Amino acid sequence: MNELTRWLRDQPSLIGTPPPLDAAELPADPHELFDTWIRHASLAGVAEPRATTLATADAGGRPDARTLILKGVDTDGWQFAGPRSSAKGAQLAENPAAALNFWWQPVMQAVRVRGTVNEAAPEESASDISGSPAGALIEPGEWVLWRLIPERIEFWQGSPDRRHIRIVYTRRGDSWTRES
Numbered sequence: 001m002n003e004l005t006r007w008l009r010d011q012p013s014l015i016g017t018p019p020p021l022d023a024a025e026l027p028a029d030p031h032e033l034f035d036t037w038i039r040h041a042s043l044a045g046v047a048e049p050r051a052t053t054l055a056t057a058d059a060g061g062r063p064d065a066r067t068l069i070l071k072g073v074d075t076d077g078w079q080f081a082g083p084r085s086s087a088k089g090a091q092l093a094e095n096p097a098a099a100l101n102f103w104w105q106p107v108m109q110a111v112r113v114r115g116t117v118n119e120a121a122p123e124e125s126a127s128d129i130s131g132s133p134a135g136a137l138i139e140p141g142e143w144v145l146w147r148l149i150p151e152r153i154e155f156w157q158g159s160p161d162r163r164h165i166r167i168v169y170t171r172r173g174d175s176w177t178r179e180s
């Protein structure tokens with residue numbers, strides 16, 4: 001085992017403090033639970049709770065992932081934005097499937113979202129970048145606001161005794177089913 005591997009194996013994990021979670025009190029709509037969890041993460045000291053990992057894949061199914069900012073959540077989907085000419089832009093154009101992953105260390109919570117991705121109307125994409133310093137530098141049509149339409153949303157909460165909790169919502173049409 002090399003030095004780095006030894007060092008990695010010595011690092012602590014799951015050292016946060018999860019909040020109490022009452023399985024009998026879970027909302028029917030996962031977006032309500034996400035609202036509760038991300039605000040709680042912020043209050044618990046997560047400096048950038050809306051930072052998320054976006055996973056995409058190219059046409060051949062080769063995966064990729066990067067960090068970006070969740071810009072909004074509404075009934076149409078989970079919003080994020082970036083340049084059309086980026087790797088994510090090319091991958092989403094050829095394979096409009098994606099996943100988001102949030103991890104909030106101090107509260108031992110993670111949220112995972114899978115679905116298909118739509119490009120927002122050009123005016124919405126333009127208004128996402130307008131007013132920002134980058135807005136003036138970017139060519140018209142280059143900045144894109146995307147929406148991930150979720151099919152599955154998983155809430156995971158770690159526990160110091162390793163009895164971790166996983167709550168999975170799956171969508172059928174307009175309604176959500178909770179699996180656990």
Ligand SMILES: Cc1cc2nc3c(=O)[nH]c(=O)nc-3n(C[C@H](O)[C@H](O)[C@H](O)COP(=O)(O)O)c2cc1C
Binds near residue numbers: 064086
């Ligand atoms: C905290 C954080 C927030 C970021 N937010 C965004 C974002 O909202 N949009 C974006 O395009 N890139 C954002 N980036 C940069 C991306 O991680 C990535 O480097 C860039 O989008 C190029 O990725 P791609 O080549 O896979 O398309 C952010 C990076 C970090 C660390």
